[in-house]
Every structure is written in C-alpha cells, then in structure tokens.
Amino acid sequence: MQSRRPHHRRGWWLWPVLSLLLAGLAWPTRADNAAASQPVQEYAPQPAQAWMTLLYERVEAEGVSAPAASRIYGYAAVTLYESLLGGLPDNVTLAGQIVHLPDLPLWNEDQVYDWVAVMHGAMATVLPRLFVEPEAATVQAFRDRRAAGLAALEDTHPQVRAASLAYGETLGRALLDWIARDGFQEAHAGAGDYVLPEGQELYRLTAEGTQPVEPYWGELRTLVLGGGFECAIFPDVPFSTDPDSTFYQQALEVVEVGRGLTEWQRETAAYWVDTPGQTGTPAGHWVSIATQLIDQYEMNLRQAAMLYTMVGLAVHDAFISGWAVKYDVMLPRPVTYIREHIRRRWSPYIETPPFPEYPSGHSIVSAAAAEVLTGLLGARAFEDQTHILFSHSPLTRRYTSFEAAAQEAAISRLYGGIHYRSAIENGMRQGRCIGTLINQRILLSPLSQGE
Numbered sequence: 001m002q003s004r005r006p007h008h009r010r011g012w013w014l015w016p017v018l019s020l021l022l023a024g025l026a027w028p029t030r031a032d033n034a035a036a037s038q039p040v041q042e043y044a045p046q047p048a049q050a051w052m053t054l055l056y057e058r059v060e061a062e063g064v065s066a067p068a069a070s071r072i073y074g075y076a077a078v079t080l081y082e083s084l085l086g087g088l089p090d091n092v093t094l095a096g097q098i099v100h101l102p103d104l105p106l107w108n109e110d111q112v113y114d115w116v117a118v119m120h121g122a123m124a125t126v127l128p129r130l131f132v133e134p135e136a137a138t139v140q141a142f143r144d145r146r147a148a149g150l151a152a153l154e155d156t157h158p159q160v161r162a163a164s165l166a167y168g169e170t171l172g173r174a175l176l177d178w179i180a181r182d183g184f185q186e187a188h189a190g191a192g193d194y195v196l197p198e199g200q201e202l203y204r205l206t207a208e209g210t211q212p213v214e215p216y217w218g219e220l221r222t223l224v225l226g227g228g229f230e231c232a233i234f235p236d237v238p239f240s241t242d243p244d245s246t247f248y249q250q251a252l253e254v255v256e257v258g259r260g261l262t263e264w265q266r267e268t269a270a271y272w273v274d275t276p277g278q279t280g281t282p283a284g285h286w287v288s289i290a291t292q293l294i295d296q297y298e299m300n301l302r303q304a305a306m307l308y309t310m311v312g313l314a315v316h317d318a319f320i321s322g323w324a325v326k327y328d329v330m331l332p333r334p335v336t337y338i339r340e341h342i343r344r345r346w347s348p349y350i351e352t353p354p355f356p357e358y359p360s361g362h363s364i365v366s367a368a369a370a371e372v373l374t375g376l377l378g379a380r381a382f383e384d385q386t387h388i389l390f391s392h393s394p395l396t397r398r399y400t401s402f403e404a405a406a407q408e409a410a411i412s413r414l415y416g417g418i419h420y421r422s423a424i425e426n427g428m429r430q431g432r433c434i435g436t437l438i439n440q441r442i443l444l445s446p447l448s449q450g451e
Helices: 005-011 014-023 030-036 048-063 064-089 117-129 136-151 158-179 182-193 246-259 261-270 280-298 301-327 332-340 361-377 402-416 421-441
Strands: 382-384 398-399
Touching: 014 182, 048 064, 048 117, 048 136, 048 280, 048 301, 064 117, 064 158, 064 280, 064 301, 117 136, 117 421, 158 261, 246 332, 246 402, 246 421, 261 398, 261 402, 280 361, 280 382, 301 361, 301 421, 361 402, 361 421, 382 402, 402 421
Parallel strands: none
Antiparallel strands: 382 398
C-alpha cells in the first residue's frame, strides 16, 4: 500500500501562507518597497488642500493677528513639504537651504510608506502647537482632520499606515523643536510691555483700548531672508506738515481718493481688507489662492506641496520684513495726520489697524506671494473665490496675472484710507525683493542634467 506520508509532507508549507493571506497580513518585502511606496506625484492633492483650508478656518476662528498667522502658514507649509519628501525622489530637502533648519529624521528605506499618512501624522503634530493656547475647538478640528484623513486610506495596509503615521509624528516633533527656537515666544510675551515713543512725526494709536500689534515681530528668525532688514525699502518721502511738501500732498491724496470712491474701488477695498478674526488674514488670502490654483490647473500632490511651500516661505518672511521696518520708521497713520493737519473729522473707509503705517504690509505680502507664484507657474490668469469659499461675501475676482492681483491688493489700501502712496509702492518693491530672493535661494527640484 502506498504511504500517504509523502503527500502530507509536500503540502505542509501551504498552511501558514494561506493563513497569512486569509488574515490579510501579507507584508511587503524590501524588494517590493520601491513599487509599494507610491510616489507622491501619483496622489491627488485633496489631503493637503484639506489641511491648509482647515488652517485658514482656525486662524480666522481664533482671530490670530496678521503677523502671527503668517508664521503659522509658513511653518505649516514647511511641515507639509518635508513630510512628503520621502516620496519625492526628484526633490530636495529644505534643510540647508533654510540655513538654520537642521537635518530632519529620515524615513527607513527598508520600510513601505503611505506618504499621505506621513503627512497626516506630521501636520496633526505640528499645527496645534503653532497656536498660542489654542481653543478646544481648534485642537479637536485637527484631531478630526487626522482621523478623517487616515480613514480615507482604507486600502493602505494597516501596518504601513501605522508605520507612516509614526514617522510623520517623529518628523513633526523634530520640526517643533526647531520652530520653538525662532524667537516667537520672547517677542510675543514682550509685546504687552511695549511703550510707543512719542513725537509728532511718530506713530500713535488711533483707537483707545488697543495695543500695538507685535512690536518685536521684526526680530523673529526669518526662513530665507538674512534677517528682517535684508529687503528693507526705507521712506523716500520725509515727514512734513508743509502743505507744499510731498508728504502733505500724499496725505491729501488719501482724502481726495476717499471722497470720490467709485463702487469698484469700495468693493476692492473690502475685497482685500482681510481683517483678522473676520478672515484668515492677508497671508491666508494668498494661501487660499494657492489652494484654488491647485484645482484650476489640475495639480497633483507633488505640485501642490511645492506651491504651498513657496507661498508659505513668502508670507512668513514678508511679515517679518514688513514689521522690522514698521517699528523702525514708526510713521503715523493717515487718520492721525489728516485729522491734525487737514480735516479734523475725517475717517477712512476701512478701520485703521493698530500698528505703524510704513510700509504697507499687504503690499509686501502680496508682491512677495505673486513673485514666487510667477516663478513657479509663469504669468497665469486665475480666479479668486476666497470670500465665497469661506462665506465672507459673494465677491469673486478674476486676474490676468499674479502681479495684477498683487497690484490690486496694494492699491486697495489707498482706497481704504489706511496707507499713503509711498508705503504702497515701496511696500511692493520690498515684497518683490523678498519673492525674488526666495526664488533664487530655494530649489525644490534640481535642474535636469544636460548631455
């Protein structure tokens, strides 16, 4: 009789393999890693857009000041980019390009990753810590975004998802250690003790019960610039009360423009006002434009990450640059000068914010953002629906270029009655300098090698 033992011996190895397959626990080997770790450019951009949109919403909800918001958007963009870097074989890290950014924890080349899960881990770790004492609703919103993002990765192997999330959290903690050394805590804590210098030619608060916004912001560590004054454009119109002086004539222009505002000018002033607590601030407006461009030009996740990174760097350094000059020059606002020297009961069309006049912050940030966007995409026509997307108003604007949008944002400050022309025009010069230096100093993807 033929023994059945050899048949049993031949089939014994099938059982553990079948058990693993049935349990869904098959684990990719190192040889499979290159194929299993999907490149970032093959992902859709919506997970990144969801994080940046939520960030705008929470900045608005918490009433974060304009300079503090620019810091949040800047570090969020760096976090997003570095979390995806392992899936971007054709891109390079920001470490070393941002000279004080240290080498960050590397991914394990023997491990399979879902790069979107890495991003969720890093963003959920970093973003809540960028807010000063965040509200419970903000903390919960970031937790919910993380949970929803991970739930959408239902086709990702559970162990891959867990390893990816863990690496993202490790990366996020390393980024937080670096972020904590930028001087923000000291600058923000000291703002309450700041005392404005006195003088007719110096800035004075225009509303009782207010404090100058972030007077030490210009001392914060920049990301790309060599300090807050590198691109500084100082006033070329000296303060004067002489009616024949250029300064007086520029103040008179503010009065005359305000007296004859057209409907389009009023709408333009309102469109770009970007008041903290009512919107996501001027920096957030340009982040919102970036989010819309991703859809309008059908970008993938790699392209979206690069777009957010350059805009984030621009808005971050633009506000440090602007605030460094503001609190050095200390020029009074039009409402102060006009009431004292031209018309006592004059009021601007939009509310005057509590910080010095020169230069125009919105002019700087808009010109800087437009410069990096043009560097990435060229002179592109686009549509901006920021106010519709965030339920501010039904206003929509269409532009033939990013520069055209920046020019409109800048001149809106004259229509609003809160800046003189020199602050607007020199602010744009300062912003273009910032954007140009970022384009020159930051290389996200190396040039192709020639033959």
